[in-house]
Amino acid sequence: MFLQFQGILESPFTFPALECFHIVGLALGIGTIAIVDFSMLGWGLPNQKVSTIASGLSLWSTLGIVMILLSGAGLFASDPDLYYLNPTFLIKMTLLFFALTFHFTVHQQRAFADNPAKWVAVVSLLLWASIVTGGIFTAFIGGPA
Amino acid sequence: MFSFAQWLQATAFFTALRESWYVYPFILSLHLIAIALFGGLILVTDLRLLGIVLRDRPVGEVVKSLRPLKHAGLTLMVVCGLLMFGTKAEEYLLNTFFHAKMTLLLLVAIHAAAFRGSVYAKAAEFDATGIIPGRAKLAAALSLILWIGLVIAGRGIGYINPDLDRVHAELITPRVP
Numbered sequence: 001m002f003l004q005f006q007g008i009l010e011s012p013f014t015f016p017a018l019e020c021f022h023i024v025g026l027a028l029g030i031g032t033i034a035i036v037d038f039s040m041l042g043w044g045l046p047n048q049k050v051s052t053i054a055s056g057l058s059l060w061s062t063l064g065i066v067m068i069l070l071s072g073a074g075l076f077a078s079d080p081d082l083y084y085l086n087p088t089f090l091i092k093m094t095l096l097f098f099a100l101t102f103h104f105t106v107h108q109q110r111a112f113a114d115n116p117a118k119w120v121a122v123v124s125l126l127l128w129a130s131i132v133t134g135g136i137f138t139a140f141i142g143g144p145a
Numbered sequence: 146m147f148s149f150a151q152w153l154q155a156t157a158f159f160t161a162l163r164e165s166w167y168v169y170p171f172i173l174s175l176h177l178i179a180i181a182l183f184g185g186l187i188l189v190t191d192l193r194l195l196g197i198v199l200r201d202r203p204v205g206e207v208v209k210s211l212r213p214l215k216h217a218g219l220t221l222m223v224v225c226g227l228l229m230f231g232t233k234a235e236e237y238l239l240n241t242f243f244h245a246k247m248t249l250l251l252l253v254a255i256h257a258a259a260f261r262g263s264v265y266a267k268a269a270e271f272d273a274t275g276i277i278p279g280r281a282k283l284a285a286a287l288s289l290i291l292w293i294g295l296v297i298a299g300r301g302i303g304y305i306n307p308d309l310d311r312v313h314a315e316l317i318t319p320r321v322p
Contacts, residue, residue, distance in 0.1 A: 027184025056200075140166070
């Protein structure tokens with residue numbers, strides 16, 4: 001169903017390099033989103049409006065998300081069968097779809113409009129945390145026997 | 146050291162952790178969540194000191210108000226790291242990337258000791274003068290390099306599987322030169 005890019009596995013360094021890129025992308029993308037979430041919860045940057053923080057960081061969140069998606073696509077392409085046939089991975093992708101939709105709609109609208117809500121922060125943090133967990137568990141369950 | 150590692154991972158607690166199929170990936174997930182959520186705090190603090198992000202916000206405020214969250218994240222990261230170490234202490238001790246990671250962590254501690262007083266505790270003063278001094282930028286750049294190095298070394302650990310059987314055999318019958 002998906003084309004495999006064997007080239008990614010040709011060098012022993014490409015796959016781990018993509019993984020490191022993926023993890024640094026997590027820190028940048030999810031990390032900056034989390035700072036907005038923490039301010040919505042009243043932690044973090046208390047004297048500042050959520051909109052100030054969100055507008056200062058949103059470009060960085062997007063950059064991090066792009067890093068995550070590009071490196072993730074590379075990891076996937078190294079052996080697509082290993083991933084799209086794995087139910088754990090499919091759950092992760094479903095959660096990712098929800099998280100991205102939530103981030104670019106409700107989350108950003110609320111943050112930019114200075115209309116923070118605790119439930120928005122909690123949903124955002126839970127979604128991203130479950131995606132990270134899904135990524136780790138993809139390697140542990142649901143793979144080929 | 147090696148016998149300590151053997152004793153540690155043989156304790157009932159760490160044996161139970163090792164023998165459960167889901168506990169290790171769960172701890173690893175928490176470790177990664179800590180990186181995702183709190184690694185961003187380190188990046189933003191450093192990038193603010195470098196004058197790249199949140200430039201319209203006071204340096205002192207960014208550094209000071211993110212600190213408690215950073216400490217919470219670091220604690221979660223370290224606790225998860227220690228738990229993972231305990232489950233496979235022997236393997237980690239023989240893993241070159243683990244050595245690299247511990248060296249980098251030592252450098253992070255030295256970095257904190259070297260710059261806490263002169264940079265991080267004085268960040269509010271930079272707002273008064275309007276200039277971020279060179280040493281603050283140096284501290285931020287070094288911190289970024291160290292933390293990205295830690296991610297790389299951490300990921301590398303998973304790619305080395307020390308030959309424990311050979312090591313154990315040599316413990317019983319030392320290799321003749």
